[in-house]
Amino acid sequence: ETGVTQSPTHLIKTRGQQVTLRCSSQSGHNTVSWYQQALGQGPQFIFQYYREEENGRGNFPPRFSGLQFPNYSSELNVNALELDDSALYLCASSLAEGSLGYTFGSGTRLTVV
Amino acid sequence: QQQVKQSPQSLIVQKGGISIINCAYENTAFDYFPWYQQFPGKGPALLIAIRPDVSEKKEGRFTISFNKSAKQFSLHIMDSQPGDSATYFCAARSGGYQKVTFGTGTKLQVIP
Numbered sequence: 001e002t003g004v005t006q007s008p009t010h011l012i013k014t015r016g017q018q019v020t021l022r023c024s025s026q027s028g029h030n031t032v033s034w035y036q037q038a039l040g041q042g043p044q045f046i047f048q049y050y051r052e053e054e055n056g057r058g059n060f061p062p063r064f065s066g067l068q069f070p071n072y073s074s075e076l077n078v079n080a081l082e083l084d085d086s087a088l089y090l091c092a093s094s095l096a097e098g099s100l101g102y103t104f105g106s107g108t109r110l111t112v113v
Numbered sequence: 114q115q116q117v118k119q120s121p122q123s124l125i126v127q128k129g130g131i132s133i134i135n136c137a138y139e140n141t142a143f144d145y146f147p148w149y150q151q152f153p154g155k156g157p158a159l160l161i162a163i164r165p166d167v168s169e170k171k172e173g174r175f176t177i178s179f180n181k182s183a184k185q186f187s188l189h190i191m192d193s194q195p196g197d198s199a200t201y202f203c204a205a206r207s208g209g210y211q212k213v214t215f216g217t218g219t220k221l222q223v224i225p
Contacts, residue, residue: 004156033213042119042202042215043157056212090156101147102213104156 023091119216
């Protein structure tokens with residue numbers, strides 16, 4: 001059974017650029033959630049996808065968007081990058097039906113310069 | 114909006130001692146309270162979790178104590194070991210689409 005894998009592991013972008021982060025969910029999991037973790041902080045909920053549709057969103061602007069694919073993998077897209085977007089982006093998968101916990105990936109470290 | 118408050122921010126414990134981390138929440142709609150352990154360079158990993166209808170749950174050296182009326186819960190790590198050195202996050206899940214709200218984290222250092 002594979003866990004959650006994220007790519008790339010590290011990324012450096014310039015302010016104003018766009019970025020796409022990718023996540024492969026754990027086998028059998030149908031729900032993917034994305035979190036932003038600033039240095040020294042707890043993860044902050046960005047949004048969740050279930051059956052290829054956004055199923056809840058945190059307090060993040062529309063320039064944060066996502067996709068979920070039929071195989072339950074997911075992408076996080078961020079447009080017009082700002083310096084404050086520098087953070088660890090975590091993907092977590094879970095099983096919607098009766099699920100009690102997330103399985104997190106190791107994250108993508110995004111640095112915006 | 115800070116819905117889960119966690120303390121202390123950092124903790125140093127002697128090997129063999131008890132580590133205690135406290136959390137408080139505001140939203141009575143939370144229905145599941147997990148604790149996550151995070152090592153540097155890794156994502157958080159589920160450690161132990163409790164539902165609000167249970168006052169205590171123990172798994173090995175890790176125990177959650179839950180006080181529903183006070184809206185507080187805590188993690189106790191018995192016989193703390195250097196390998197327990199990590200950042201610990203309390204969290205709370207609201208129903209429906211399973212959004213999990215995390216505390217700000219406690220960096221635990223267990224010294225030999």
